[in-house]
Amino acid sequence: MRVLEEGRGELLGWLDPDEARRWMAEKKRRLPEDKRMSLKEAVERFTQDGDYFALGGFGHIRVSMAAIYEMIRQGRRNLAMAAKTAVHDVDILIAAGVVDRVECAYSFGHELRGLSPAGRRAAEEGGVRVVAELSNAGFQWRFKAAAMGLPFLPTRVMLGSDTLHYSSARVVEDPFSGKPICLLPACYPDFAFIHVHRCDRYGNAQIDGITVEDSDLARAAKRLIITTERVVEEDRIREAPDRTIIPFYLVDAVCEVPYGSHPGNMPGLYYSDEEHMAEWLSLSRTEEGVKMYLDRYVYSVRDFSEYLELVGGEAKMDHLRRLELLEEPLKAPWARRG
């Protein structure tokens, strides 16, 4: 298969499909076991310095922020991140010195809120290296290739661009159409956290609303930790099996973390906390501010429930719930009018 072009980006997370099969056969247990544990334990057991990892959700939506704070608290180092649509997550992880390499589809930005001072400062000063570029669909399909047990998936994106030159993709001639086509190598992150609406003790997990790329990421991840708003009885899952997005045999740990996506949005349950986000965006303009934020919200608390108290507790969560249900209008501190 003649290669017309080969990206120079670092090939992170790729496994020969036979190696991947061996991992899945040996490490993913088809035996249903009670996998409930504290997030502290899950981070200790399933994340290692130097790992390449990914997070479920999208941007500020349904991202396991609780896991991120816990990784910072435990002082993980030299992680490489699959920065698909990475926003507050990658920003705070870079700022805290946890992540020093990214494969980048989208980072260093906060969508409507503007650029991320901390992440961008690190990228420009060498604190974090972008070891490969990619696009959002590129990540999606790298995960899908892995989820399907394939070495690659073809795609018509990336072609003709520097995004391709700096990626790990390759261009070949499609033997059916004769046209150039981009092959995206499979991506098996060492670990992934996916935050869900509900799952049972074995890890059978359901997500409401868009699933983004989590069906594929769940199969691609070598180690998968589910954080969940609620652990429910197995029968609740079995009543609506067509709502299950992740079956138990992919899951290594189940951590019940209500509001675990805060300060992000959890569809149907709570909207993003723009006050908190604004605080970070303001503080992170300086290294001192970063330190102040981390001391206040990460190092000075033992776990996520203490953090929730700090950011406003039940009253704040009620407010975010009303915002989500459109019972209150959104006021964004960073917006131009009120």
Add this chain to the structure above:
Amino acid sequence: MRVLEEGRGELLGWLDPDEARRWMAEKKRRLPEDKRMSLKEAVERFTQDGDYFALGGFGHIRVSMAAIYEMIRQGRRNLAMAAKTAVHDVDILIAAGVVDRVECAYSFGHELRGLSPAGRRAAEEGGVRVVAELSNAGFQWRFKAAAMGLPFLPTRVMLGSDTLHYSSARVVEDPFSGKPICLLPACYPDFAFIHVHRCDRYGNAQIDGITVEDSDLARAAKRLIITTERVVEEDRIREAPDRTIIPFYLVDAVCEVPYGSHPGNMPGLYYSDEEHMAEWLSLSRTEEGVKMYLDRYVYSVRDFSEYLELVGGEAKMDHLRRLELLEEPLKAPWARRG
């Protein structure tokens, strides 16, 4: 891209991805329109002699049998069928002279009920030609390649087999692992019928339970006719958009056909009608029997609702509903004990 091996099967349904894009852009309207029509009209407008087609569902489950009877009634000829897990559908279509070519993953059998006399007789006597072999996953992924707008999808099935030699797939060397890999060409059937639990007048469709390959087939089909147990209000769909499997812009026609999967199973609503199936299996042992069956159940009725009366009407449908809900034990006339 050096081809190590090339199947000799006929390449049915393949389109260059740019041709496929042009079709989708021009023929699939993003404008929501009321697409309700009779099944008679849908078959007249969207199926043509000589077409290559596929059916949603699986085996005897959630297959649009009503569409099949209507195609027979309208005397369609020389159709080629994507016989994925084709059972009663392909059997009766061959027997009626509608289908004369199949791309075959599974045909000529009735699963637990044994082989299909009519289809098998035709295959052995030349009444139907198998123009390509394939596997079930092979069909699934041919449809998925099309659904993704790709020329092919790679897979690790079919390798080393005569199934490959007689298919339209090709084997190349994977540029990442260096191992041989099978490329399945995209499959865009000229038309497809998919039977669903509910959809709105525009075609936004929801399916309960397993979706088999219908999410992909819906995007792959050049013309898509939805038959549905019920047409519901648009708001009913929009209340649970994460249940939508097929969005309106893929759909060419919406036909409300209650019990449209009879004599097959519609999950949650009615079980398969084994009495009727046994009647067909018995009659179809001879050409006279085939003619008798078709006269009785297809040609002598105007539409599917008349057929439903013939096969037992409300009383029969109630019985099948109770079977489905496990309120009655199944008695299969073809089973050894009673």
Add this chain to the structure above:
Amino acid sequence: MMDYNVTELMACVASRTLEDGKAVLVGTGLPIVAATLAQKLHAPNLLIIFEAGGIGPRIPTIPISVGDSRTFHRAVMAASMDYVMSCAQLGLVDYAFLGAAQIDPYGNLNTTVIGPHDRPRVRLPGSGGGNDAGSLCWKTIILMSQDRRRFVEKLDFLTTPGYLTGPGARERAGLPEGTGPYRVITQLGVMGFDEASKRMKLLSIHPGFTLEDIRENTGFELLIREEVSVTEPPREEELRLLREVIDPAGIVIG
């Protein structure tokens, strides 16, 4: 000695082959009966998977089709064929059951045609999910009748790969490493495959049959394990479950 029929014996032998905590891809008929029996005895946590999308159902009655509503009744997941086949391709499915009209010494299977492909003497259903299961699952268990027309030196059509032409051939073809046929269970005995040559090898003979019966009904040279055992016949509890609980209507076991 208990009174039992050959289907019941095959169901019991197949059932005992399955381990607890593993995943098995099953078709309708004998496989689902065997897998359900295993769940009720030594393998309560056997994960049953159907190719059309049902994963881990609580099967209320025997499904007639691999996709009917019983195959995802109170399942952990009602997915799609893509999902299930992808999981198999990813190495997550331990066992699969297959049937066949012909088998050769390397466990290659024919379910497509008897006679030439273009004008078959007998047209069979084709691969179905057979090629997929035989390509992707770790260990395939073949359930079929044994006679000289079925156990042949050369297949009329190689639908589903066994060990192809012998050691290393699967891997050279690009098939997943470490996979292949594991057991062949017939009305006469149980066969496995020799590790070195990948040829079929007799492991045990069912009660009442002899080595001669096996040889007479095999159209190629079968390797014989030094100590061929006698298959353990169905136990009372197995037969009770089969007849009273799993298949009371005799849909499969007759």
Add this chain to the structure above:
Amino acid sequence: MMDYNVTELMACVASRTLEDGKAVLVGTGLPIVAATLAQKLHAPNLLIIFEAGGIGPRIPTIPISVGDSRTFHRAVMAASMDYVMSCAQLGLVDYAFLGAAQIDPYGNLNTTVIGPHDRPRVRLPGSGGGNDAGSLCWKTIILMSQDRRRFVEKLDFLTTPGYLTGPGARERAGLPEGTGPYRVITQLGVMGFDEASKRMKLLSIHPGFTLEDIRENTGFELLIREEVSVTEPPREEELRLLREVIDPAGIVIG
């Protein structure tokens, strides 16, 4: 003359570019404001799609993220990124909005770095869904600020393909036929692309600006349509909808 700001003008111009009954892939911010405005005026059946999975929502308030719950509120489908991107790859998405830090005469875009990639002077977010939208959707509409540092002869980094090096270059690279940049809307005017050369071409100048303003703020030679028109300013109804209905908090339009 109405009083309006440049964001409002750009929203109105972008909105008018969209046709009814077409599908548009939108990002947050100006694109969603423009698309919503179009829905409320001339394009009630514009199908709005978000890359994270939301298809055809009834947007209750402006989403802050391309994936937040507003992007699939009472949608026709809450799908996945794979689903949406596959639909785009299949040719089902007519328009996409993109932003950029740099653009060149062929409409190629940079959203990755200013300066060298390994030690950037300014590190930008990267492709996000930009490369995907610019590769797969039929017509891309670029919304950005115009000045000599942004409208450049040569990009620091080609994140998202426009017409690459000119006629036929996209197709030679393997990109879908017939796709490419369609409009560039800035604070100064509206540009399109010359059919023969695929180079950027001035179509209209916003009220209050001159050809000289455009030239001074463009770092390459811009083709000029023979009759450059003046952009129609925002109409009263457009401004009312923007300010009172679509973005009352001024999250996007200020």
